[in-house]
Amino acid sequence: MTDYAAEQAEELEALSAILMDEFGPLEGPLPQGWPAGTKAYRVLVTPDSGADAGEAASSHAKQLDVVFAHTPTYPDEPPLIKPRSVRGLSDAELSAVAGVIDEQIEANGGMAMMFAVVSSAQEWLRALVEGEGSGGGEGASSSAHESRDLTMEEIQLAEERAREEEENRAAAARALGTAVTAETFAAWRKRFDAEREAQGMMLGSVYRGDGDGAQAAMCADGERSVFLLNKRGKERERDTETEEGEEENLRKEKNRLTNKE
Numbered sequence: 001m002t003d004y005a006a007e008q009a010e011e012l013e014a015l016s017a018i019l020m021d022e023f024g025p026l027e028g029p030l031p032q033g034w035p036a037g038t039k040a041y042r043v044l045v046t047p048d049s050g051a052d053a054g055e056a057a058s059s060h061a062k063q064l065d066v067v068f069a070h071t072p073t074y075p076d077e078p079p080l081i082k083p084r085s086v087r088g089l090s091d092a093e094l095s096a097v098a099g100v101i102d103e104q105i106e107a108n109g110g111m112a113m114m115f116a117v118v119s120s121a122q123e124w125l126r127a128l129v130e131g132e133g134s135g136g137g138e139g140a141s142s143s144a145h146e147s148r149d150l151t152m153e154e155i156q157l158a159e160e161r162a163r164e165e166e167e168n169r170a171a172a173a174r175a176l177g178t179a180v181t182a183e184t185f186a187a188w189r190k191r192f193d194a195e196r197e198a199q200g201m202m203l204g205s206v207y208r209g210d211g212d213g214a215q216a217a218m219c220a221d222g223e224r225s226v227f228l229l230n231k232r233g234k235e236r237e238r239d240t241e242t243e244e245g246e247e248e249n250l251r252k253e254k255n256r257l258t259n260k261e
Contacts, residue, residue, distance in 0.1 A: 008070045011112045012041070018115065019043060026067055031082040040069040043118050044086065047126040062088040062129055064097065066121055068114060075112050078105050083121065093128065100124045 015023045026040040034040070043066045063086035071077050083097045104117045 002073075002076070004070075004073055004076075007112065008074060011070075011114060014112075015041075015043070015114060015118075019118070030069075031067060031080075031084075034069065034080055034082075038069045038080070040067055040080070042067045042084075043114075045118060045121045045125055047122070047129045060087070060129070062093075062125060064089055064094070064121065064125065066101070066118055068117075075108075075110055078109070079114065081105070081117065097121055097124050 022044040024042065026042045030036070030038055030040055045064050045066055046060045047062070048060070065084045065086050067082045067084055069080040071079055081101055083094050083101060085094055089097075100120050101117050104113060104120045108116055
């Protein structure tokens with residue numbers, strides 16, 4: 001059985017460690033429609049992030065609180081969440097950031113999600129402030145979504161560049177061939193010695209031929225050379241015997257003619 005209370009306590013502890021002064025119990029009335037006695041918390045969201053965000057909060061014209069409370073079976077069911085304007089946010093802008101928060105709740109169902117929710121709200125607020133600072137004058141929802149789309153596009157481009165670089169490195173490695181190391185040379189030498197030993201054994205396994213003493217090699221190059229040398233030697237012997245026979249016949253014919261005279 002899931003220990004929801006333990007999971008919720010762990011999430012609160014993690015939020016406190018990460019967000020520090022930006023996170024704490026809600027002081028003041030609960031959002032309208034929430035059950036009485038609900039233990040709620042709030043996170044101050046500014047365009048800045050990190051340890052200096054609290055110190056710089058007073059300098060931002062737009063700030064909001066993300067007020068939330070764990071439901072009994074959270075994270076299996078969504079938490080209660082309500083964005084509130086701390087400074088400079090219109091009702092339309094609060095509706096826009098509420099839509100961003102709803103997207104995170106849907107995307108992270110069944111998991112502890114409050115840090116993801118707060119991060120998305122901060123990203124939305126940063127995009128809103130930067131858009132106004134650049135004179136864009138676009139609505140909060142449009143600015144936030146365009147910012148997230150641009151971020152995803154940049155990530156995809158970076159991944160594509162990384163893949164191309166890896167493919168280029170692999171192609172260059174194939175063009176250069178395999179680098180010879182002590183390990184690869186030792187493996188090659190072992191295979192080479194084994195092949196030489198096998199050829200030597202085959203060379204010693206010659207057999208007799210067709211009765212004239214010719215030695216035939218089995219199949220290795222060294223054995224083929226032995227065969228060719230033996231064959232040429234026998235051919236020279238036969239040529240010598242033929243020449244000697246012809247000379248003997250000439251002598252016999254010369255003697256016969258002389259005796260006849």
